[in-house]
Amino acid sequence: MKARYASTIAVAVLIFFAGYAALFIAPDEKTMHAIQRIFYFHLPSWIAMFTALSVVFVANIAYLATRRSKWDSLGVSAAELAVVCCTIGLATGPLWAKPVWGIWWTWDARLTTTFILWLLYISYLLLRGLLDDPEKKAVFSAVFGIFAFLDAPLVYVSNRLWRTQHPQPVILGGNNSGLDPMIGKVLLLCVIAVMGLMILVLLDRYRLEQLRQEFDELRLEQEALALEPSSIGRERS
Amino acid sequence: MKNFENLFAAWMIVWVVFFIYEISIARRMARLREDIESLKRQMRER
Amino acid sequence: MSAARAAGILLAKELRVEFRTRELLSATIVFALVVVVLFSFAFDPTAAESRRYGPGLLWISFLFAGSLMLNPSFARERTNDTMDALRMAPISPFAILSAKMLANFIFMSLVEVVLVPVFSVLYNVSLSGIVCRLVLVLALGTVGLTVAGTVFSAISSHARLRELLLPLLLLPILTPLLIGAVEATASLFVDQPELDRTWLALLAGFDIVFLTASWLLCDYLIEE
Numbered sequence: 053m054k055a056r057y058a059s060t061i062a063v064a065v066l067i068f069f070a071g072y073a074a075l076f077i078a079p080d081e082k083t084m085h086a087i088q089r090i091f092y093f094h095l096p097s098w099i100a101m102f103t104a105l106s107v108v109f110v111a112n113i114a115y116l117a118t119r120r121s122k123w124d125s126l127g128v129s130a131a132e133l134a135v136v137c138c139t140i141g142l143a144t145g146p147l148w149a150k151p152v153w154g155i156w157w158t159w160d161a162r163l164t165t166t167f168i169l170w171l172l173y174i175s176y177l178l179l180r181g182l183l184d185d186p187e188k189k190a191v192f193s194a195v196f197g198i199f200a201f202l203d204a205p206l207v208y209v210s211n212r213l214w215r216t217q218h219p220q221p222v223i224l225g226g227n228n229s230g231l232d233p234m235i236g237k238v239l240l241l242c243v244i245a246v247m248g249l250m251i252l253v254l255l256d257r258y259r260l261e262q263l264r265q266e267f268d269e270l271r272l273e274q275e276a277l278a279l280e281p282s283s284i285g286r287e288r289s
Numbered sequence: 290m291k292n293f294e295n296l297f298a299a300w301m302i303v304w305v306v307f308f309i310y311e312i313s314i315a316r317r318m319a320r321l322r323e324d325i326e327s328l329k330r331q332m333r334e335r
Numbered sequence: 336m337s338a339a340r341a342a343g344i345l346l347a348k349e350l351r352v353e354f355r356t357r358e359l360l361s362a363t364i365v366f367a368l369v370v371v372v373l374f375s376f377a378f379d380p381t382a383a384e385s386r387r388y389g390p391g392l393l394w395i396s397f398l399f400a401g402s403l404m405l406n407p408s409f410a411r412e413r414t415n416d417t418m419d420a421l422r423m424a425p426i427s428p429f430a431i432l433s434a435k436m437l438a439n440f441i442f443m444s445l446v447e448v449v450l451v452p453v454f455s456v457l458y459n460v461s462l463s464g465i466v467c468r469l470v471l472v473l474a475l476g477t478v479g480l481t482v483a484g485t486v487f488s489a490i491s492s493h494a495r496l497r498e499l500l501l502p503l504l505l506l507p508i509l510t511p512l513l514i515g516a517v518e519a520t521a522s523l524f525v526d527q528p529e530l531d532r533t534w535l536a537l538l539a540g541f542d543i544v545f546l547t548a549s550w551l552l553c554d555y556l557i558e559e
Contacts, residue, residue, distance in 0.1 A: 116552070116555060179491075179494065182495045182496055183493060183495075191558070195552050199486070206537075211514065213537065
């Protein structure tokens with residue numbers, strides 16, 4: 053699998069350079085200094101998460117339309133990746149917030165929405181775990197996934213409206229210090245690196261799911277074969 | 290550099306989470322491949 | 336048979352089944368009352384505090400009660416094996432689904448009709464002058480709750496741990512509805528009640544999105 057090795061090495065190199073750039077090349081921010089560099093991992097993990105969520109949505113629709121199991125495999129793989137990236141985002145956020153704002157968490161529109169999305173897609177994975185029949189698992193998780201994705205903008209809008217009515221004491225400025233072009237370049241590098249990592253792990257997870265299906269099919273075949281010899285023997289005698 | 294511990298913790302989180310996840314996938318794949326091989330062997334013996 | 340007629344007949348069946356014993360309704364009403372009482376220990380129900388927390392507590396008790404009440408909707412069919420009969424009959428899946436949604440809407444509304452006056456008495460919130468607008472908010476919120484709840488009841492009826500799974504799936508999805516309903520109700524519990532249109536729009540938007548999605552996906556929900 054030459055492509056596999058090549059891409060793994062490419063992503064590893066990207067991450068090395070991205071990390072180096074984030075830690076050493078990017079300019080020091082005036083007020084927050086070192087802690088601001090968390091932003092270079094934090095924002096890319098959100099972008100990776102939203103990409104994964106879109107993949108889940110597309111895979112869900114494609115599965116219901118075609119009933120081909122590869123779409124179901126892609127759906128669950130992307131959902132797991134989305135939860136992983138979301139967990140990273142939710143974990144790195146407070147690490148940045150505590151030194152900067154003095155609080156670990158705040159219930160603003162973006163954070164609340166992200167937390168709810170995290171819960172929703174964990175529920176997606178739990179639902180799959182509680183459904184035994186593989187076809188039911190695929191169909192019902194696809195339906196739930198579609199509802200969850202349609203709900204996401206509603207969650208964001210409702211939280212935004214609510215927050216404009218009950219404004220926060222903490223002013224949430226954007227993370228962009230804006231003016232220095234180097235920040236933009238380092239950020240882009242980090243986004244590409246994290247996305248590359250996410251896609252690589254996604255493909256691995258997809259392969260795992262396909263392997264599992266191959267195993268289940270083989271097991272069914274084996275059970276069918278196990279029944280045959282005895283029934284044929286009985287007929288002959 | 291102020292607050293370096295938090296920055297380091299964040300950096301490690303990104304790595305460790307992805308790493309653990311990837312290792313769990315790789316282990317499950319290896320185990321599945323073993324199971325598939327032994328199933329195929331069993332079926333050939335019949 | 337037209338879908339509307341089929342849905343009507345199924346709806347009559349649902350209502351008849353429930354009103355024979357009324358066990359689900361009574362249990363749900365009592366549960367909602369228990370939640371309302373429990374909340375009274377969480378804060379001091381003076382008039383000002385009640386106006387602040389009242390809307391939230393009212394809607395949370397409806398959501399909790401609803402998550403428990405919506406489970407038997409499809410679970411009953413599975414235990415009695417009547418789901419196969421429904422599927423094989425010449426009726427469209429959306430007729431089956433909408434009959435259940437309507438039945439759940441009626442049951443939930445009955446629970447609310449009992450709960451809201453009790454709540455207003457226990458927490459000293461006056462309902463005079465706002466009844467019509469409150470009914471509108473309750474109706475829009477209940478539509479969203481029962482549409483999403485019936486869909487997820489259909490899904491969870493196939494799974495293990497369905498009593499835990501249904502709230503787990505339903506409550507995060509309903510957060511926009513909860514925010515909209517609570518804020519709309521809160522705008523009515525003030526001295527100069529004025530129904531905030533933004534929240535009505537949010538509730539209506541939620542209902543439309545979920546109704547449309549259930550209509551588009553109903554085939555997959557009813558299949559075996």
